[in-house]
Amino acid sequence: xxxxxxxxxxxxxxxxxxxxxxxxxxxxxxxxxxxxxxxxxxxxxxxxxxxxxxxxxxxxxxxxxxxxxxxxxxxxxxxxxxxxxxxxxxxxxxxxxxxxxxxxxxxxxxxxxxxxxxxxxxxxxxxxxxxxxxxxxxxxxxxxxxxxxxxxxxxxxxxxxxxxxxxxxxxxxxxxxxxxxxxxxxxxxxxxxxxxxxxxxxxxxxxxxxxxxxxxxxxxxxxxxxxxxxxxxxxxxxxxxxxxxxxxxxxxxxxxxxxxxxxxxxxxxxxxxxxxxxxxxxxxxxxxxxxxxxxxxxxxxxxxxxxxxxxxxxxxxxxxxxxxxxxxxxxxxxxxxxxxxxxxxxxxxxxxxxxxxxxxxxxxxxxxxxxxxxxxxxxxxxxxxxxxxxxxxxxxxxxxxxxxxxxxxxxxxxxxxxxxxxxxxxxxxxxxxxxxxxxxxxxxxxxxxxxxxxxxxxxxxxxxxxxxxxx
Numbered sequence: 001x002x003x004x005x006x007x008x009x010x011x012x013x014x015x016x017x018x019x020x021x022x023x024x025x026x027x028x029x030x031x032x033x034x035x036x037x038x039x040x041x042x043x044x045x046x047x048x049x050x051x052x053x054x055x056x057x058x059x060x061x062x063x064x065x066x067x068x069x070x071x072x073x074x075x076x077x078x079x080x081x082x083x084x085x086x087x088x089x090x091x092x093x094x095x096x097x098x099x100x101x102x103x104x105x106x107x108x109x110x111x112x113x114x115x116x117x118x119x120x121x122x123x124x125x126x127x128x129x130x131x132x133x134x135x136x137x138x139x140x141x142x143x144x145x146x147x148x149x150x151x152x153x154x155x156x157x158x159x160x161x162x163x164x165x166x167x168x169x170x171x172x173x174x175x176x177x178x179x180x181x182x183x184x185x186x187x188x189x190x191x192x193x194x195x196x197x198x199x200x201x202x203x204x205x206x207x208x209x210x211x212x213x214x215x216x217x218x219x220x221x222x223x224x225x226x227x228x229x230x231x232x233x234x235x236x237x238x239x240x241x242x243x244x245x246x247x248x249x250x251x252x253x254x255x256x257x258x259x260x261x262x263x264x265x266x267x268x269x270x271x272x273x274x275x276x277x278x279x280x281x282x283x284x285x286x287x288x289x290x291x292x293x294x295x296x297x298x299x300x301x302x303x304x305x306x307x308x309x310x311x312x313x314x315x316x317x318x319x320x321x322x323x324x325x326x327x328x329x330x331x332x333x334x335x336x337x338x339x340x341x342x343x344x345x346x347x348x349x350x351x352x353x354x355x356x357x358x359x360x361x362x363x364x365x366x367x368x369x370x371x372x373x374x375x376x377x378x379x380x381x382x383x384x385x386x387x388x389x390x391x392x393x394x395x396x397x398x399x400x401x402x403x404x405x406x407x408x409x410x411x412x413x414x415x416x417x418x419x420x421x422x423x424x425x426x427x428x429x430x431x432x433x434x435x436x437x438x439x440x441x442x443x444x445x446x447x448x449x450x451x452x453x454x455x456x457x458x459x460x461x462x463x464x465x466x467x468x469x470x471x
Contacts, residue, residue: 062172062173062176063130063176064176065173065176065177065180066126066129066130066176066177066179066180066183067122067123067126067180068177068180069177069180069181069184070122070126070179070180070181070183070184070187071119071122071123071180071184072184073180073181073184073185073187073188074117074118074119074121074122074184074187074188075117075118075119077188078117078118078119078211079117079211080117081115081116081117081210082210085115085210086115086210088224088225088228089115089208089210089213089228089232090113090115092225092228092229092231092232093112093113093206093208093232093236095229095232096229096230096232096233096236096327096328097232097236099229099233099327099328099330100233100236100237100240100323100324100327102326102327103323103324103326103327103384104237104240104323104326104327104384104388105384105385105388105389106240106241106244106388106391107240107244108240109204109205109206109236109239109240109243110204110243111204111205113205113206113207113208113232113235113236113239114205114206114207114208115207115208115209115210116207116208116209117209117211118187118188118209118211118212119187121187121190121193121207121209122183122184122187124193124200124201124202124205124207125183125193125200125201126183128198128199128200128253129179129183129200130179131253131257132253132256132257132260133175133179133260134260135257135260135261136175136260137172137175137176137179138172187209188212189212190209190212191208191209191212191213191216191231192206192207192208192209192213192231192234192235192238193205193206193207193208193235193238193239194206194234194235194238194239194320197313197316197317197345198252198253198256198313199242199248199249199252199253201239203242203243203246203249204239204242204243205239206235206236206238206239207235208231208232208235213227213228213231220336220337220340222333222336222337223333226331226332226333226334226337227333227337229328229331230324230328230331230333230334230337230338230341231337231341233324233327233328234320234324234341237319237320237323237324237327238316238320241316241319241320241391244388244391245391245392247393247394248316248391251312251394252312252313252316255305255308255309255312256309258305259302259305259306259309307400308400310366310367311367311371311399311400311403314366314367314368314370314371314403315371315397315398315403317345317368317371317372318367318368318369318370318371318372318373318374318375318403319371319375319391321338321342321368321372321375322372322375322376322379324338325338326379342368342369345368346366346368367403370403370404371403373406374398374402374403374406374409375387377406377407377410378390378406378409378410378413381410381413381414382410382413382414382417386413386416386417387413390413
């Protein structure tokens, strides 16, 4: 067909082929043709720039968008760290460290605590947030690609040959930008490095955000020096624990990422969204990501995984809570501050709730009070050294059943202190059965003749009176 005989539909399909095939932008002749089709050439050029940028990638998720968005929000009203802030909080950290050493057998940090800005917190913690969110982002990007392909008629497959990579890139980039927005808003709320309950700071580092510390204390009606001492002790306790139990950080992160990998996108909702998706107007997809509309109800397996994670977080924060309380008994307002911190962690701020919608997970230590009661009972019964020894190895750490019934845990610790063998449990019985079975199999392979060959010859013959051999 000659060029001048092509219909407007043919012209537009040719344009799509050029775009989705990853070719260069619009030339002047194509701009003239767009005007004839009733399409604003300037608008289309803008769309082309966005989509061609997406097409130039390899389909992987560009996490730079997350950092850009997070830093933009964090630095917008960041006041920095003043000399007065540094002096006051450094002194609080020094005194809190001395008090904390009286309340726990776990040793001090190797590096000095830090005062960081909101932007500094984003830079320090974003790699962990990215690691936690990546399984969900990949799932959404893959599902969006599949949904677009399933919605495309057979006769249009050649026109949208490159659309799969485009949709994956657009969806992944939107998710990354949304994650950045959530992390950026979190940076406006968190007071310290351990404030969200999981180890987002580099291992063995303690930090406080002075600007957010001031915002938190403004509504508490307590002395700023007392608040600084309490929060410094709590932050140091959290950082000391993760430095001492080096396996604990990986244990927590693995449980979170295992939960995230089990998330599956609601394909019905996504296909319905994909049927009207416009790459030049991604607002609807952004809203769906933000609200959690693409993440369906949890499965039974995920609910069980979430329960295990919540018990783990409660065990960690319960210990931190008890140790901090013991370290700050000299503070008249310690109980009031501690209750405010517990309520804040139980409810969470808007940014934490947004993170829950984005990745389907709210990091709540729902059994914090029960876990703290367990640690208090253990401390009173066996002392701080025996209590803290439970963090030496993963298999010593208290379980959910110990939170339910601390008496059993206390009995085991007291028996160990007396040098007694621990009471047998189901694991011991199963291991013994396995070893007995292996021993029986080995004896069967040896056989009775081989076993008898090991006996002394004279003794063996003396036991056989019908031996035909002459004496």
